[in-house]
Structures are given as C-alpha cells and as structure tokens.
Amino acid sequence: MRVGxxxxxxxxxxxxxxxxxxxxxxxxxxxxxxxxxDNWGAYASNFSSAITxxxxxxxxxxxxxxxxxxxxxAQWLRVAFHDFATADVxxxxxxxxxxxxxxxxxxxxxxxAFNDSFTFWQPxxxxxxxxxxxxxxxxxxxxxxxxxxxxxxxxxxxxxxxxDPKTGVPEPNTSVEETLAQFAQTGxxxxxxxxxxxxxxxxxxxxxxxxPQVVEEFHITPxxxxxxxxxxxxxxxxxxxxxxxxxxxxxxxxxxxxxxxNESSRSDLxxxxxxxxxxxxxxxxxxxxxxxxxxxxxxxxxxxxPSGVQLQAAITPALIKPINVTWDVTADNxxxxxxxxxxxxEGEIPEDPVSISFSNGYAEALVPEEGVGTSAFKLAGSQTNxxxxxxxxxxASSRLSGASxxxxxAAGFEAxxxxxxxxxxxxxxxxxxxxxxxxxVVAARTNRPGFDASQLSVKIATPVAQPLTLTPKIVxxxxxxxxxxxxxxxxxxxxxxxxxxxxxxxxxxxxLSGEDVIDTLLxxxxxxxx
Numbered sequence: 001m002r003v004g005x006x007x008x009x010x011x012x013x014x015x016x017x018x019x020x021x022x023x024x025x026x027x028x029x030x031x032x033x034x035x036x037x038d039n040w041g042a043y044a045s046n047f048s049s050a051i052t053x054x055x056x057x058x059x060x061x062x063x064x065x066x067x068x069x070x071x072x073x074a075q076w077l078r079v080a081f082h083d084f085a086t087a088d089v090x091x092x093x094x095x096x097x098x099x100x101x102x103x104x105x106x107x108x109x110x111x112x113a114f115n116d117s118f119t120f121w122q123p124x125x126x127x128x129x130x131x132x133x134x135x136x137x138x139x140x141x142x143x144x145x146x147x148x149x150x151x152x153x154x155x156x157x158x159x160x161x162x163x164d165p166k167t168g169v170p171e172p173n174t175s176v177e178e179t180l181a182q183f184a185q186t187g188x189x190x191x192x193x194x195x196x197x198x199x200x201x202x203x204x205x206x207x208x209x210x211x212p213q214v215v216e217e218f219h220i221t222p223x224x225x226x227x228x229x230x231x232x233x234x235x236x237x238x239x240x241x242x243x244x245x246x247x248x249x250x251x252x253x254x255x256x257x258x259x260x261x262n263e264s265s266r267s268d269l270x271x272x273x274x275x276x277x278x279x280x281x282x283x284x285x286x287x288x289x290x291x292x293x294x295x296x297x298x299x300x301x302x303x304x305x306p307s308g309v310q311l312q313a314a315i316t317p318a319l320i321k322p323i324n325v326t327w328d329v330t331a332d333n334x335x336x337x338x339x340x341x342x343x344x345x346e347g348e349i350p351e352d353p354v355s356i357s358f359s360n361g362y363a364e365a366l367v368p369e370e371g372v373g374t375s376a377f378k379l380a381g382s383q384t385n386x387x388x389x390x391x392x393x394x395x396a397s398s399r400l401s402g403a404s405x406x407x408x409x410a411a412g413f414e415a416x417x418x419x420x421x422x423x424x425x426x427x428x429x430x431x432x433x434x435x436x437x438x439x440x441v442v443a444a445r446t447n448r449p450g451f452d453a454s455q456l457s458v459k460i461a462t463p464v465a466q467p468l469t470l471t472p473k474i475v476x477x478x479x480x481x482x483x484x485x486x487x488x489x490x491x492x493x494x495x496x497x498x499x500x501x502x503x504x505x506x507x508x509x510x511x512l513s514g515e516d517v518i519d520t521l522l523x524x525x526x527x528x529x530x
Contacts, residue, residue, distance in 0.1 A: 024322060024418070027128040027508075027520060029315055032155050035124075035137055037317045037344065039145065042371035042390060046527045047141065050120055051076075054146035054203075055236035058120045059112075069228035071236055073142035074204020075113040077298075080139040081200055082109055083132075084301050085169040089187040092307025098131040099160035101469035108169040111210040118470035123527050127461035127508040131471040132157035136302040143298065145376050146203060148238035149291045151299045152314040158306070159471055172214050172257060172265035176274050179267065186304060192297060194271055194279040199294035201231045201268065203238045206256040214265040215256050231255030240283075240290040246272065247284045317377050317386070319344045320408050320416050326521075327397070327425045329443070333487040337420070338394035341366060341408050344375065347384035352411035354391055358403040359417075366391035366408075397422065423451045426458075426511050426521040430495075433507050433524045438462070439497040440479055440509050440521075447490040451513075456481060456494065461508045464501040472504045 023030035035047045050058045050072045057070040079100060087094035104114045121134040133155050140151045170179040183193035208215040208227025220227035232241040233251045246254030253259050257268035272280045283290050303311060325339030341356065343349075349372060357363035373388035405417045424444035431440045438460050444453040458479040463472035479496040486493035500507065506522040506529070522529070 023128075023520065024318060027522075028133070028155055029312070030321075031124075031126075031129050032133065032137060032153070033315050033318060033321070036141065036153060036315060037375050037377060037386075038342075038373055038388060039376045041373035042369070042388065043323075043342075043373055047124065047137075048145065051142055051145055053236070057116075059116050064225070067223050067225045069205060069224050069230075069235070070207070070226060071204045072117075073146045073236070073238070076117055076135075076138035076142045077200050077203065079114055079117045080135055080302060081196075082114070082169050083135060084304050085182065085186060086164045086166040087186040087304050088166060089185070089304065094164045094166055095186075095304035095306055096132055096136055096157055096302050097160040097164075097306055097309075098135055098157075098469075098471050099162070099164040100135075101131065101471040102160070102163035106167060106169075108167060108171050111207075115470060122470055122472060123505045125463050125472045125504065126506040126522065127463070127474055130157055130159040132159050132305075139298060139302050141376075142203070143238050143294065146236060146238045147234075148202075149295050150377070151295050151302070154303060154311040154314050156310060156312040158309050161473075163468075170267060172211065172260070172262075172267045174267060176267075176270040179271055180274065188297075188300075190275060191279050192300075194275070195283060195293055196297045196301060197268060197271055198242060198280065198283055198290075199297055201255055201257070202240065202242050202294065203231070203234075203236065205230045205235055211265075213262055214260045216261055229256045231257075238291075238294075240286075240288065243280065243284045243290060247277075247280060317344055317375070317379070318342070319379075320410070320413055322408075322418055323390075325418075325420075326428055327422055327443070328428050329430075329488065335397040335422075335443075335488060335491070336394050337397065337400060337422075339392070340369075341391045341393070343389045343391070343408075343410060343413065344377075344379065345387045345389060346379045346382045347387060349387055349389050350411065354408065354410040356393055357407045357409055358400055359405045359407075360401060360403040362395075362399045362403065364393070364395070366393055421518065423448050423518065424453065424456055424511060424513060425519045426509055427493075428521060431509065431521060431523060433500070433503065436499055436502070437497050438479070438500050438507055438509070438523065439495070441493060441495045442481060442511060443486070443488075443491050443493055445490060446492045453492060453494070455514045457512050458496060459510045459512070460498055460500065461510070462500045462503050463505045463507075465504055475501060 035045045038045045039048045054073050056072055057065050058072045060068050083096050083100040101118055103109050124134055125131050140153045144150045168182045205228035206214050208217045208219045215229045232245050234241045245251035260266050321342040323340045323342055327337055329335055354366045355363055369390045375386040377386045379386050405419045407415050407417045427441045427443055440458055460477045462475045464475050466473040477498050479498050481494040481496045484493050484495050506525040509521040511519040
C-alpha cells in the first residue's frame with residue numbers, strides 16, 4: 001500500500017478467485033510483508049513508528065512519553081498473551097483471535113494497553129488484514145526491532161465476533177496451581193509456562209498507576225508519572241537480562257512480580273520456584289540461546305488459534321517486490337502501466353544497472369529514487385541491516401502490446417517474472433471514497449477476442465466501527481456498473497457507486513470477470529498506506 005488516497009496493484013491473468021498477483025503473493029501477505037520489512041527510512045511502514053525507539057509509547061509523545069515510562073513493545077506482548085491465554089486447545093477454542101477487544105472490561109485485563117494498542121492498529125485493518133494478524137505481528141516486531149530475533153510470521157488469523165466465554169488469564173494474585181492449569185489448557189506445560197513468562201518479561205515494566213497491588217504508589221513521581229518499576233535494567237531491550245538479574249539476585253531481581261511488597265502479588269516468583277528454579281537455571285545457562293527459546297515459545301503463542309483457522313505459510317522478505325503496479329489513464333488520456341520496484345539489498349546498494357523487461361520484448365532501464373530504507377532483517381548471514389531501494393516506472397500501453405509479464409533484471413538478484421493483464425482494470429485516478437460514497441470507474445478492452453465485458457462485476461468491502469470492541473467489522477456490498485463515455489479507442493468505461501459507512505481503514509474494491517478476481521484497489525488507506 002502507499003501513502004495517499006489510493007492504493008492499487010494489478011492482478012494476474014485469470015487467477016483463482018481471491019488471488020492477487022501484484023499483491024505478491026496476495027493482498028494480505030503483501031501488506032504484512034511491508035509492515036515486517038519496511039521499517040525505517042523511505043516508505044517505512046507507519047507500524048514501525050510505535051516502537052521506534054523501543055522505549056516509545058503509542059499514545060504519548062515528547063516529554064510526557066519519556067516521563068510515563070510506558071513501553072509499546074512490552075504492551076504489545078502483553079496484549080497478545082492475554083488474547084492467547086484463554087485458549088482451550090482440547091476444545092479448539094480461543095487463542096489469538098482479537099477477542100480480547102471485547103474483554104477489556106474484565107478485571108484480568110485491567111489497564112489501557114489493550115485499547116491503546118487496538119486504537120493504533122485499527123487503521124491497518126481491512127478486508128485482507130484482520131486485527132488478529134496485526135496483534136500477532138505486533139509481537140513479532142516488538143521482539144525483532146528491539147533486540148530479539150525474528151519470529152517466523154504466519155498469517156491467516158480470523159477475528160472473533162464476540163468475547164471468549166472462557167476467562168482465567170493469570171493475574172498477580174493467582175495461585176501457581178491455577179496458573180499452571182491455565183497454561184496447560186493452552187497447550188503449554190510447566191517448563192513452557194516458565195519460559196514464556198520469562199520471555200514476556202524480558203522487556204517492560206509494571207506500573208503503580210495500573211497495578212497498585214503490585215507496585216507501591218510512592219514510585220509515582222514527576223519523572224515517573226505512572227510509577228514504573230522495570231523487570232530488568234534494560235526496559236526497552238529484548239534480551240536475557242531478566243534471567244541474570246533473577247538468578248544472580250542483582251538489579252531488579254526479576255522484576256516487581258518477583259519482589260513485590262505484596263507477597264500475594266509475587267506471581268512470577270511462585271511460577272519460577274514451582275520447579276525449584278530448574279527451568280530458570282537452564283534458561284540462564286543458555287546465554288544468548290535464550291533468544292532462540294523465546295522465538296519458539298512466542299511463536300507457539302501467536303500461532304495458537306481456534307481449530308477452524310488455517311494459518312498460511314510464513315512470510316519471507318521479498319528480494320524483488322512490485323509495489324502499486326497498476327494501469328491508469330493520465331490527464332492527457334494516455335493509458336500507462338506504472339508502479340515501483342522494491343529491491344532488498346544485503347547492505348550497501350551497488351551502482352549496477354537495473355532494468356525491467358516485458359515478455360513482448362520491450363525493455364527499459366530503471367532509475368532509482370534517492371531515498372532508501374532500512375530493514376530490521378539481515379540477509380544471507382550478513383551482519384548488516386538490509387537496505388531497500390525503490391525504482392519507479394511509467395510506460396505507455398502502446399509499448400506493451402501483447403505483453404503478459406515483466407521481469408526485473410538486477411545484478412545479484414535471481415530473475416523473477418510477474419504476470420500482467422490489461423483486459424479490464426479499475427482506474428485509480430477516477431475511483432474514490434467521499435461523503436459516505438464509494439465511487440468506482442472500470443475500464444475494459446472492447447476489442448479483445450474472448451473477453452466479455454458484460455461479465456464484469458465489482459464488490460466493495462468496508463471496515464467500520466462496531467460496538468464493544470475497537471476491532472472493525474467488514475461490511476460487504478456490490479456496485480452496479482453502468483456503461484459511460486470514454487476518451488480512449490477500443491476501451492470502454494463502466495462506473496458505479498454505493499453508499500458506505502464511515503470507514504476505519506482502507507476500503508477494498510474487487511473487480512471480477514465471472515468468478516475470477518482480475519484487479520483489486522484499496523481506497524483511503526491513510527496512515528496504513530505506502
């Protein structure tokens with residue numbers, strides 16, 4: 001997606017319903033890969049801003065943010081754990097499904113972390129990206145961007161439509177027997193439970209403002225306005241310090257859930273000591289291997305989903321990625337194919353030439369934009385953060401007659417072909433959302449043998465607010481197309497509009513030919529766009 005009112009990516013020739021070729025490999029994976037990979041600099045995902053720097057907090061800025069001592073990355077881990085913690089794997093219910101949005105009134109979910117996080121994530125939700133996937137990606141990024149390792153990220157979660165009827169998220173005063181029983185219900189044994197808790201408390205604090213039964217209120221001061229007491233000396237770094245300080249009994253000694261003035265609130269201490277510190281000593285002995293243990297445990301946590309949900313393959317960084325590739329008509333009534341190519345380099349960007357070559361034989365050199373980006377990923381064993389380079393193109397359709405694909409040629413990159421089609425497409429420059437109406441204009445070839453424009457149809461999906469949660473619901477509708485005048489020969493225009501509720505994020509427009517999806521457009525992406 002891109003920053004601005006419109007996002008459009010061309011789809012391939014006659015794909016299966018719902019498959020999008022230039023949302024590579026599909027709209028959901030493309031959007032989530034952007035969040036995971038484009039972290040800083042040019043075209044950085046706005047998602048990264050919440051945890052850049054890692055001691056940042058989403059709802060506060062400037063001096064008040066520094067003095068609040070609240071940490072977005074730690075809060076995102078807490079939100080994911082609370083969503084997961086009511087899972088019943090034997091029954092196939094619960095897990096990471098964003099039901100926590102309906103459950104913030106429960107005492108076990110006290111504090112503003114949940115609604116603060118959902119408020120930030122809400123604009124990123126659309127037909128293809130559910131809140132539950134964002135909740136999981138928040139955990140992945142909180143660890144990866146703040147000192148830990150990358151947790152392989154699978155997508156495909158489904159948002160709950162109501163609160164999970166099960167309760168029982170462990171609280172500071174929960175007995176160790178109850179805590180272990182609740183973990184067992186989620187599929188985590190005693191060793192897992194201790195390890196996951198240590199991983200979750202490798203970053204962040206407990207605040208007197210939200211948990212006076214854990215942290216005494218004298219910790220609230222003008223320079224610590226929420227009364228934060230950290231889990232370890234590196235509050236905003238995901239590392240193994242919490243283990244060392246607990247086992248060596250130094251620094252924060254494992255944090256306030258170990259040392260609380262209120263003995264009944266020492267839930268971490270009870271859990272760690274439940275096997276006579278055996279697991280904590282083993283984790284301590286792992287050294288930096290503790291980070292790998294956390295990858296495994298946190299990955300299992302975010303991949304715990306209701307039994308009817310099928311997660312997709314893990315997303316990997318795309319070395320060559322077409323962005324916003326679309327047909328459109330210019331102000332001079334010329335049909336052009338335009339977009340950008342993102343190249344992901346190991347580190348420093350070479351000066352080697354890059355070109356785009358079409359299957360009809362047309363080729364041209366690509367000139368990179370000056371701005372580059374930086375990713376949290378390190379490629380091919382490199383110790384340097386990967387660098388993103390962006391190369392725009394805009395090519396008249398007259399040069400692309402008969403082309404069905406293009407290939408990006410760059411030194412050090414394996415050539416990869418991307419399918420294109422121009423039988424019918426949504427016109428981004430003439431489609432928009434305004435005043436409660438989504439308006440769409442579609443163009444289609446009228447001289448294309450075997451293509452029947454009468455089989456075209458358009459569907460709209462709008463994310464809108466719903467009661468009791470900040471997770472949007474998706475409202476679907478159809479647009480009736482009416483043929484109109486057009487400025488191009490052998491190309492017809494069809495247009496239509498439909499009333500929609502106020503969108504909370506991008507409105508998706510899907511163009512179908514019969515049952516096949518042939519183009520997708522995202523309107524009004526706002527802060528969630530490119």
